[in-house]
Amino acid sequence: MKKKWLLPIFASFMLFSTTHIDNAEAATNADVTDTASKYLGIPYKYGGTTTSGFDCSGFTSKVFADLGIQLNRTSGSQYQQGTAVAKSDLQVGDLLFFNTSGSGISHVAIYIGDGKMIHSQTNQGVSYSNVNDPYYWGSRYVGAKRVATFDEQQQVEVKQAAIDFSVYASRAEVAGQIAKALNLDTSDTNTSFVDVKPTNANAGAIAAVAKLGIFEGDANGKFNPSSPITRAQIAKVLVLAFDLENHGEARTFSDVPQNNWAYEYVSALAANGVTTGDENGHFGLDELLKIDELKTFIHRIQP
Template structure:
């Protein structure tokens, strides 16, 4: 069964104090969430501070909060010293969540976005959304949380009401099944290399076959994340590899995919083959999630090129 992810609908931006716990009277948790999610897919680089060229986990959280007028320390361990401790059962959107991934103390930080999810700069997928209770990795690495901003009760209640159901978007498991059918792959081998894919899952055979082709690779923990949505930037890479597409003809230049963007090559190939024409206004929508209808269209166009 597909998991339901709820993410806040976005409100307006604001400026608030940067000393101690920040009182956020003019903004809502949605402002923080929108900023955090706007960088989905940005590449990771140890010690990096650039969304374009690479950013690490603490630089990412520092950047997100700085956009809203909140000053955070540079390292994850130093950020852990800020704010007020919050129990896992009382987490609110905007809380910083910390993990021990190195075995030597605080080494990773992310931003809680509700519904058991957090967003952070990961080593293998760049900025991405994960489950805080993931039994295969994050759940066992969790250390604690700190609240560095205070939202009013009205703001917290409002963001609970203003939600978008990500069920409308295609999951990685669904996309695997769709691609395997389109490519005519043998999906009888359900002994998946991914630790989070059961052999009894509907997508197990598809995920296994596509992994052998190099279409889908695991994250830093070797996981497939079958219930997670996928961005248009990510699907560009998947389609290019799956169908063996090459650049042909003119390339559409998208304002949100500059030449130094990690997805530029794959988006360019899709564009040159007219598999996708973007979302309008000179944009590709590189960080937008893909719906199943869009996936069906992309797949049909790619199939016709073979």
Template sequence: MKKFILSIVGAAVIFGAGAGTSFAAIEAPKLSESIDQVVGTPYKWGGTTTEGFDCSGFILYIFNQYDVQLPRTSKTQAETGTKLEKDELRPGDLVFFNTDGKGISHAGIYVGNGQFAHSSSSKGVIISKLSESYYEKRYVTARRVISGQDDAQ
């Protein structure tokens, strides 16, 4: 963990000046690259590999590449990190939705420009807009699970 925090600080110093919406712990270009590599992966309930992902398994897969440990389910992931308002979102933040009427039941990774990556039960890993009526109506909360994220927007 100590090495991870040091890498965050180093990345913030190196990439922070003029980086816009950079993600200091996981630089935005690297995060995008990691997500792009699995876009199109099919949905698989309980899936955590490139054979197939459920929504929280997709998040685990991406963040595990950067040694960020998270709980297994979207409901428990929504209890991790720092709570955010929608207007505070930065690439790498987690966004959560109530899609079944019973509380947190879906999650994704905010990628910037009002969009998030997630594993949709009907389309697999895709990029969607938070402003799409389906997600806008079901949005619940967001969490920042990486400390040391660049404050520039």
């Protein structure tokens, strides 16, 4: 399988050279603000990385993951990524850093233009604020970093290369594997997705799974074939694809609360012996799906 390099920013204490994304699904300014804003009102939760509650860096990590970009986990480590940007040159999608504790970087937000930022703050959860707020944020501002450049021409400049899609499953890879497992007719390569051309190697599979309602596009009509998929997302895809149902006593995972949107899907996988979680009782909702995990899941489902 041809390697696709999409996610910038994976440190591991190694430096990677800039890699051009060829035909990758880039995000626009609107994508950044829309993606971040859909989480408005979610409460602040120390150490939180899911929709049950975010801390500041958990929120930025989630938003960028939705856009196909992996960030480091903490505000301090995110400050080590990307390129420094002057406050006068801020662009939508830049990460903003603040010292709220008196001991260095302790808060991160996402710039959304016009002097505004969106972040998860202690008393208000995910909300908007003024970057130059004279009563608080303005005096605690430390600096900004640009990990990717978003614009209206659907282009993104990657600052550092990272995820190898011969290891991690792309959405197109998942569509292909599902279509193969279900023996779907993939002869029709025309899809309704604006970013999937008939010449795409997985166009037929993408069209087939979309017709069955197994996969959906985003609000902009894109399928994002070269974007990664999380374990939470694959749980939903597999349940829909193979019509899995919960039966017997529900298996629970410590990182999958009942109020999470993926709870029923993950429970159905567990009930059918598709997943058992790790040794700590975690399912790994927001972890990126690996190709070997995808194949294992499908193998366990098929008789």
